[in-house]
Amino acid sequence: MTDHDLVRGARERLTQAATGLARTPLSLLGLPLIPLQLVTYPLILVTVGVPLLLLFTALARRYTGFFRRWAAGVLGVEIPPPYRLPENRGPMTRVRTVATDPATWRDLAFLPVNAITGVFCGVVPMALWLGGAFGFMVPLLWLTNANSIEYTLVDIDTPGGFVLAPMIGTAYLALAWWATPRIPRLHARVVKWLLAPSANATLTDRVRVLADSRADTVDAQAAELRRIERDLHDGAQARLVALGMSLGMAEELLARDPRAAQELLAEARQSSTLALAELRNLVRGIHPPVLADRGLDGALRALALAHPLPVEVDLELSGRPEAPVESAAYFAVAETLTNVAKHSGATGAWVRVRHEHGRLSLMIGDDGRGGAAASEGGGLRGIERRLAAFDGTLGIASPVGGPTIVTMELPCELSSVKTSSSSGTA
Amino acid sequence: MRVVLGEDLVLLRDGLIRLLQAYDFDVVEAVDSGPALLKALVDHRPDVAVVDVRLPPTFTDEGLRAAIEARKRVPGLPVLVLSQYVEQLYARELLSDRGGAVGYLLKDRVSDVKQFVDAIRRVAAGGTAMDPEVITQLLARGARDQPLTTLTPREREVLSLMAEGRSNGAIAGRLFVTEKAVGKHIANIFGKLDLPLSEDDNRRVLAVLAYLDRV
Structure with a gap:
């Protein structure tokens, strides 16, 4: 000294x-x-x-x-x-x-x-x-x-x-x-x-938070199932009924009026195409196939490719999170990017994904006009609720005039099946 | 024409075999998993392969991976990939070797039998067959691309059809114009996009796809 x-x-x-x-x-x-x-x-x-x-x-x-x-x-x-x-x-x-x-x-x-x-x-x-x-x-x-x-x-x-x-x-x-x-x-x-809160109070608090997030999750899930049911009922199911009708009528008409039968068959084919398109959209909303195929890496890059703005994806993960977490993270990013396209007036966006200290951290930024907030009934509030089911958190830094950065954190472990690392602009 | 088929769902596999045989294709082998598909493709070296993206054992993009791997071992092996959904990411991967002779279509397109068979033949002949949905997405992305915005609506139609891989004759037939008119539109498009105009149809398609993929 x-x-x-x-x-x-x-x-x-x-x-x-x-x-x-x-x-x-x-x-x-x-x-x-x-x-x-x-x-x-x-x-x-x-x-x-x-x-x-x-x-x-x-x-x-x-x-x-x-x-x-x-x-x-x-x-x-x-x-x-x-x-x-x-x-x-x-x-x-x-x-x-x-x-x-x-x-x-x-x-x-x-x-x-x-x-x-x-x-x-x-x-x-x-x-x-x-x-x-x-x-x-x-x-x-x-x-x-x-x-x-x-x-x-x-x-x-x-x-x-x-x-x-x-x-x-x-x-x-x-x-x-x-x-x-x-x-x-x-x-x-x-x-x-x-x-400091006593152990008892801390636990009580934790139970309250869990009960809230569970109620939210159950509500959200029930609403989601209702939506799927309605979509199937009004969409694909109705189309298949129409298809069956067209086929049945075509069968009837085949001998008497082959031309009309041919028209009906063309109609039936049209119905099947539309039914498939509707099912495809529905499946995308439940669990995007590319997420199942390629994990967050491929799914986020595919998302960036399909986005109207150039989106830069920078992802470094040593494995894949559990499927429910992966899905929650994907939809949270997808929803945020949709918001960016709809409201921000940005000319570009970026996504950064890392896994540090047992937490999956996702950052989505844009160069738009800022002023984003998680208002009740808004998209960001929905994301927050969805993340809460996994003890995840959402942070928004969005000064008026921009830029906006949305941060999400989800506690999770990675299964180290394969190494994926990528970055690039889509 | 010898075809190898990779499809795990029996219903679809039998349907496809029946359809292909009706159009005088010779289905030399129909397999139901990724590894089996890769082996069949390398062993048979078919004139064209029709492959479902999702195959066992992983039920992910096994079929696509097998097709890409097979094309690495047998360069230029014609492959038509079918899927319940289209991803630009996958289209890009298929096109990335710039070799052509690839197709990427929604499974729905099978219902338009003539078009589907035409697509298989095109791929077998070294051409491309991209699903209209892929092209729509690519064009949507190019909405802010300066050269693309200067195209006339008719030129955009021609561009879409060309990007799908259709020949001048087919485009002319679709748009009810003469082949000469299509040729003129194509020349205009290539001028506006500043691409070198090649005599070879396939090269032109690949150039357009590469351009759209970049914007």
Whole structure:
């Protein structure tokens, strides 16, 4: 360690100790919130407690929110707020949600614990630094006849006290050096322990998200099946009926009126062609054959080829994701590219696909006018829902004026059956 | 004319065999999987092969891969690929060796027996037979291509039919004009697209397809 490092380290630590000390009153500031909150509960009976409770809880949550953010920053982790959301905005519902939320009571318990921890963590480092410095000052004070001053374990009468005091001071400084960066972390850990969502709350939250996404998926699937049923019923099935009719009539007419029979047969052929075209479109919507054949690589390149704009596909995958994920990813890209063609006014687009850290990441960008958002009932919202079924996420960066970049992430593993890597402009 | 047929669905295979025999083709072997198809193509070296894209064992694009592989081993081997759907990607792969003698048609086209048989003969003779849907897609992509936009509607019609691989005579018949008029249209098209006008029909088709594929 050079002198320079030593000076810098000392400056950093002293700043830390000072800010820690400054946090002490802040830790104490929360204490009045305890009686304020508790006293409002009986007041609910006389109605006035309702706004008061909501006000003081909101204050308490802002207060704990500050410490949550601070601790998250110190520990470099995310500490999400653990609170339950009220089912509606009615005041009584909100009071009930607040009162029955375990997080409210954990917040309450946090206030005294934080006051004690905050004072301890604020005072101790500064005390150690000052105590260490004092160890060097004590001998000087003794020289100026301040004989009554005592220092840790030594006073003016202790043999060798003039040497011992600075040594003890050095020990204090060493301890301060070691402890200063650790003490805020200790405080932050206490904060996290009390303010992070409990395992129970995290699981409850997760169950809620899963239930939501499952309901969405089931709905979407049912709607999809209904659409397929309707398409088959109105399309291919009707055409096949018409085809059967034409053939039957042609059979009847063959002997009597061969010309009319020939016309009917031509009609029948026409029907079969149309039925096939409709089935083909339907199949494309269910599972594009090229996706089955070639995986994402080929399917996305085929998509780019068929797109009205030039689309650059840059894909590096060491294998294929599971079929459902692959399909979801394909349709998400397809839908996004359709949006690009319809709304963006872009002259070109690009698709980038990678698999990193157990996640399939897809980026679709265009040079259009931007301003895209996942509005309810819109295409992007649909994609978001579809991805949610696989724990996937959708992000949109689309400033007005463009460019737009849509990012999707899907957790998945790749089966390393074959290596595919390609890039090129279509 | 000796034909090797690659089709796994019995119904379609029997139908195709019956159809081909009715038009005096000699079906030397009809196989139902990718590996068997590759072997048959290399062993028999037929005058033309009619191949379904999707074949066992993988039920993916096994037929296409076998056909492309066979053409690598037997350069210029005429292959007509049939599929329930058309992908430009596959058309591009088939055309990529610039050798011609390839076809890529929707299975539906079989129902127009005359046209279908004509397409097989064309491919066997070293020509091309591209599905109109492939050409439509290619032309849709070329919507913003400057030279293409200068074509007259009639010239676009001629271009589409030519890209499908049809001869001047066939185009003339379809559009109810004389072959000479078609020749003039073609000269105009090649002028506008700045392509070298070749005497050879097949070369012209390949040049047009290559042009459309690029835009």
